[in-house]
Amino acid sequence: MTTDTSAAAPRRKMRADDPGASLRANPLKIAIGILGMVGIVWGLANLFLAFGYYPQWFGNKFIIGVLAIVVGVGGAALLFFFLNMFVEGLPRRLSEGAIPYAFVLPGLFFVALMLIYPTFQSINYSFANSDSTAYVGLQNYRTIFADPEFWKSIVNNVLWLLIVPAVVVAFGVIVAVLADKLSPTGEKAAKSLIFLPMAISFVGASAIWGLVYAFNNPGQAQTGLLNAIWVGLGGEPQTWLQIETAKLNSILLMVILIWLQVGFSMVLLSSAIKGVPEDTIEAARIDGASELQIFFKVIIPQIRGTIITVFVTVFITVLKVFDIVYVTTNGAYGTNVIANLFFNKLFASSEAGQATAIVVVLLIAVIPLIWFQIKHFKDEEASR
């Protein structure tokens, strides 16, 4: 706080017609701001504790839910209102510098609480025993690196990463381009149908595809779609998700994710393609370029940014793939992936140390990707 403002500025000097007022500190605003913030935090803390300790005060859970949303959102808004008042009360030189921090810091604090703290805690626990009560050095890492299941999961994850994002983007582009050539009604219908699976959860989709891949003993009616077709063509019923040859079972699981994600890819790419200026395409046509040349040399370079965005987004989704494997095979028959292995280590086996070690390995593996994404984002921003 600066000393050039007199300690006890008389109130009448703070009128709006006083040009020097905003330069000086405004103790009233500061006081109301602080009191307001403290009051809000105190009130919110007590209210939310009351939700937990005395639920009978509120009648039923629905009322608690509505109250929590209204008071939570309203309280956050009021908190920022008082925070703003506090900062405005400061002398202008301070206030101008402090405002961005005042609004960014609470957000940063929660990011730190929810992301950074758990990250370091996980790294810490990865050196501890199965219930995180004593340190065991590098034992967990030795155990997981010696576990063939871990390496199998790594290989599978790499396969998922190599195949799924590429196929999703390729299908997305193809569908977007082809749909573009349809009549407006046809385009709408086709896109809606392809986008529909996006609304289904991973678990739901896995259950649906579980029916497609289902197996019944030879001689019985085949209720699985794939086996019904296969037997209809004269084959023996196959246990599709058990066929490890050429990783067929893993690939069949990838089909589920591709089915879910193509809609997303198509929607983004389609709007990008529609945004390609018509005159560049016409110019290419006048120059005698074939449709294929136009597609690869005119359209693709102009939607490159969107393609990378879609690719990276799908890539990250694939990195976290868990639900599909958990629901269909739970990692049996060589289909395990890192996230499923981690989940089973933590919850089925109660091996918190090994589980966190797996997560730390995964974390290290994604760092280059995060770096690439940030760099790509910056480049995009810079080229604007």
Add this chain to the structure above:
Amino acid sequence: MSGIPRRALRAGGVVAAAALVLTGCLQNPNAGSGQGGAGGGAAVVDGGSADGDKKVTILGAFGGDEEKNFNASLAEFEKASGIDVQYTADQDFTTTIKQKVNSGDSPDIGLFPQPGGMLEFAAQKKVEPIDAYLDYDRLQGTLLPGFLDASRYRGRVYGAPMRNAVKSVVWYPKAAYDEAGLPKDPATIQALRTDVADKIAATGITPWCIGWESDQATGWVGTDWIEELMLRMYGPTVYDDWTSHRIPFNDERVVKAFDEAAKFNKDPKMVLGGTKGVLNTAFGDAMTPAFTNPPRCMLHRQGNFATTFYPKPVQADLDNQVGIYVFPKFEGGYDGSAILGGGDLAALFNGNDDDSKKVMAFITSDKFGAPWAKAGGWLSPHKTFDVSNYPNETTRKIADIANKASVLRFDGSDLMPKSIGSDVFWKEMVKWENGQTSQQTADNIEAAWPKS
């Protein structure tokens, strides 16, 4: 405000604010042991929902018809006591209960299908020992022998059975079996093979109906086979040594039991659909092909609960449709009548709620379960339970098998550490069924056994 130095004002404000924040917050009225909050008692544990609100939450693994029957069995008690019991079923119970308890959102009561998970909570002091709120001696007097031992941790018992499952039962479709003139109580496993299974195979029918598929828990049916054979080939002492890891998992006796199990589970001439059929048939659907005409398989080894999965017409006419006998002894093995059992164990998370204790006392007593028993698929763990409540002769026969058994052993995989009993053992059984050798399977499980 004028006249008061700014610095003093500011300091005062900060102090006032800090005091307000630190002193003004609510205290948990359910604060656990040691803190002795307003509603808290002296119990060891205090999870679960609010105390004394006439509401008791229960989390369990069974859903569907079983859930309906469970609620029906509680209806009268709820009316009489005014306590509202809210049961939630979760297929993935073993995982869910762990997440809930660790995040401080435990139910008042958990119904554990396996003691392993419960004992883990006992070690963490998350469940209340039953001697603190139930009449231990009376329970011990009426329960089948060995039941309370399954939930003992360092001398104290932490859960009481709510349901009994007798697993050593062989089921067969009566009409077809009688027609073929097959023996109804083979004395040994060897006789079961030569006098029953081989004869069925000779008529062109695959003898055994086996299904292992059970979503994330696929493989448990296989572990039951190994346990059954371990108990019959070597007797309860070796069985206990095996489940408590006093002998290594890859002991040659265990490997032999695997090889013996392979004769039922891995031979395509003996089991319908071969190994593919076993791994892809849901355990509940395994017996269904036995009820076609002619049957496609004839023998099914499964617990008493198997009836709930039979086709509706079969369930309605159970005594005439299916026959049972006890899974026989192993020739050259243990000579007593051993039974492999299991059951749901009720454990209390909220040690300060009298309502929850009342519910616990009721569901673990021999008075509980008449409506469920009448509906079928449920057995009381109490010898004193009124058998006239069972809906049919078949169930009474099973209850009789259990009451007569000289040795009852709990499902072994449920007694092993959780990382083995509900993870590695299941998964390795699947690999074994899918072609892995017995030796390799036993070696893998031994290698995964937690070192401590």
